[in-house]
Amino acid sequence: MKSPILSVESVDLAYGKAQVLHGVSLSVEPGEMVFIAGRNGAGKTTLLRTIAGFLPRAAGTVRYEGKDLGTVRPESVARSGIRYVAQDKRVFGKLTVRENIEIAAHVSGERVQEAVDRIVATYPPMEKFLDGSAGSLSGGQRQILLIGRALVGSPKLLLVDEPTEGLAAGTIEDIFRLLDGMKGRLSFLIVEQNLPVIARLADRVYLMKEGKIDRELATREEIEAPDSVERYL
Ligand SMILES: Nc1ncnc2c1ncn2[C@@H]1O[C@H](COP(=O)(O)OP(=O)(O)OP(=O)(O)O)[C@@H](O)[C@H]1O
Ligand SMILES: [Mg+2]
Numbered sequence: 280m281k282s283p284i285l286s287v288e289s290v291d292l293a294y295g296k297a298q299v300l301h302g303v304s305l306s307v308e309p310g311e312m313v314f315i316a317g318r319n320g321a322g323k324t325t326l327l328r329t330i331a332g333f334l335p336r337a338a339g340t341v342r343y344e345g346k347d348l349g350t351v352r353p354e355s356v357a358r359s360g361i362r363y364v365a366q367d368k369r370v371f372g373k374l375t376v377r378e379n380i381e382i383a384a385h386v387s388g389e390r391v392q393e394a395v396d397r398i399v400a401t402y403p404p405m406e407k408f409l410d411g412s413a414g415s416l417s418g419g420q421r422q423i424l425l426i427g428r429a430l431v432g433s434p435k436l437l438l439v440d441e442p443t444e445g446l447a448a449g450t451i452e453d454i455f456r457l458l459d460g461m462k463g464r465l466s467f468l469i470v471e472q473n474l475p476v477i478a479r480l481a482d483r484v485y486l487m488k489e490g491k492i493d494r495e496l497a498t499r500e501e502i503e504a505p506d507s508v509e510r511y512l
Contacts, residue, residue: 287330290302312482315469361435364438372413389433437469478502
């Protein structure tokens with residue numbers, strides 16, 4: 280058996296006195312695309328933010344490539360090769376698309392042009408927007424910029440929070456193709472509520488309910504079974 284790139288073991292997390300994550304355990308194997316689904320408030324974002332080092336765990340362990348990430352900070356998690364794409368789809372709206380990419384390139388030490396080329400190779404239509412303000416991109420283009428920017432510095436694991444949320448059907452297809460094109464080249468843990476996207480892309484699905492992993496779907500049959508994911512949305 281391969282060893283997981285990410286392993287989350289019995290993680291508890293509380294905001295003040297309100298415990299939100301209860302003994303969450305999951306894993307992602309190298310090259311796997313794993314989804315998390317669950318209702319609003321189930322704790323999906325909290326879980327990704329905990330892995331990304333933004334929230335201090337009350338208990339449990341997060342291992343990346345077998346190493347305990349310890350009491351982590353977001354910068355050190357990012358340096359280790361994990362990228363987090365937040366749910367809010369926020370870009371630096373007053374800067375150009377190219378400048379938004381430049382910021383990530385500076386942090387990672389990658390050359391700006393290489394980072395730009397990588398994003399355009401991932402999504403060619405982005406080329407004509409490079410010198411326009413990022414604030415004028417559509418929601419879908421913004422999401423593509425954020426995922427593209429997350430690839431700067433060649434991470435091994437992407438954590439993506441609801442990439443298709445609020446997007447029109449055609450744009451969801453763009454995001455689907457982008458993710459499909461990257462499948463197998465790196466590892467993914469993606470929070471998603473769109474059933475067809477999950478059904479077409481997932482290697483495995485964790486279903487979250489009230490801060491716990493309630494069920495894991497590990498085969499195509501389970502993932503595609505009518506109602507299996509839907510019951511949790
Ligand atoms: N900063 C915070 N302070 C206190 N409570 C919070 C905070 N962020 C989230 N919560 C609470 O934690 C619980 C889980 O929230 P979280 O955002 O992780 O859910 P989610 O599954 O991502 O939901 P959604 O589908 O709406 O994005 C909710 O009850 C929420 O109100
Ligand atoms: Mg959320």
